[in-house]
Amino acid sequence: MKELHRAIRLLYTGHSQRARRFRYGLILFDALTIIYFIATAALPTTPTMFAINTALGVLILLDLAARSWISQNLRRELMRIYTLADLVVVASLLFAPLLTGNFAFLRVLRGLRLIHAYHLLRDLRRESxxxxxxxxxxxxxxxxxxxxxxxxxxxxxxxxxxxxxxxxxxxxxxxxxxxxxxxxxxxxxxxxxxxxxxxxxxxxxxxxxxxxxxxxxxxxxKIKYKCPQCGLNRHEPDAIHCKHCGESVKIETEGEVGA
Structure with missing residues (x-):
């Protein structure tokens, strides 16, 4: 069980190429589900759509369970806005037959995960x-x-x-x-x-x-880069010193070298 926990944690938070590919795959899954939810928001629920919704609900729930399992602070993880959005989306998918109203509009909340999840910000800041x-x-x-x-x-x-x-x-x-x-x-x-x-x-x-x-x-x-001395996290793209405290900053660039 410990090996499985470690393997899942590395996929979600690791720095390896495999981990980055996994996270980008999850983002692709998120994007496709958002397109699906928008495209079907105005359509009546058919047996095929019900089966797809159930499958998506199970997959999102498994993802949510995995992220909660590897989290070092479960309470903080559950209180994140995109985690709460996922809980609402899962409920609207899996418990739809028990609900009297049309809660399909809530499923678009899944879009909050497009950016604010899977350490995607860290990956994009480093690679793009x-x-x-x-x-x-x-x-x-x-x-x-x-x-x-x-x-x-x-x-x-x-x-x-x-x-x-x-x-x-x-x-x-x-x-x-x-x-x-x-x-x-x-x-x-x-x-x-x-x-x-x-x-x-x-x-x-x-x-x-x-x-x-x-x-x-x-x-x-401006580029986000936290100054190790004063903590200022917004700098000019070509900055080599923090304008607040004068500390040297090493902002990653493509083809340019910062001192």
Whole structure:
């Protein structure tokens, strides 16, 4: 059992090429499940889809169990936002027949794992100069993507009939984006108090995420590297000294050497 525990821990947290490939494989699995959840959000559940959902629920649960098993701090692991999202997704997949409402929109929360998991940030920072230069913009884009599609699915469930199908889902996406950008064309509106409160929520949170993305794109590019002396973790791409304390920093580059 100890050997199995060690093998799983090395796959999830190790530095070997095998471990990195494993983690990138998990990210590919996450991306494919997100595409599937978005594509099927407006479709009625068929026996085939039910079987696929159950299989995905079991796989996600096994992944969650493995990560919890190897965690050095189980409580902290269970309180992470993406772990809570996984628990919600698993519940919506495995207990769907017992639920009276349509909770398919919750499955898009799986998108939170696209970046915030499997030590992916560490791998990308080490292996990709592009990611190091644009990390904030990439993370902001992922957060905005997840918010848009979770909210779209929620709007579809609350404001459209299940029989509306793909056309209704596109209308829900259109309403979400129009509300988020405060365009307000007015051709699709929420008339109930709960619908109006949802619109306010979309505007407030969505605009904040959109502004965060715009700021990350247009602000001067900086690289995350923690200064060993003072702890400052944002530096210019070509910095050789920490601008706060003067300590030498050794930022990894492609083809360039930092002192």
């Amino acid at each position: 100069l592009f990611f190091r230069r644009h990390e904030d913009a990439i993370l902001a884009a992922v957060n905005l993507f997840v918010f848009i599609f979770v909210t779209t699915s929620l709007v579809f469930v609350l404001a459209f009939d299940e029989k509306a199908g793909l056309t209704g889902y596109i209308d829900a996406l259109y309403f979400t984006v129009a509300t988020l950008t405060t365009t307000g064309f007015g051709d699709i509106t929420m008339t109930t108090p709960s619908g109006k409160l949802l619109s306010v929520f979309i505007m407030v949170v969505g605009v904040a995420l959109f502004v965060q993305l715009a700021r990350a794109i247009f602000q001067p590019s």
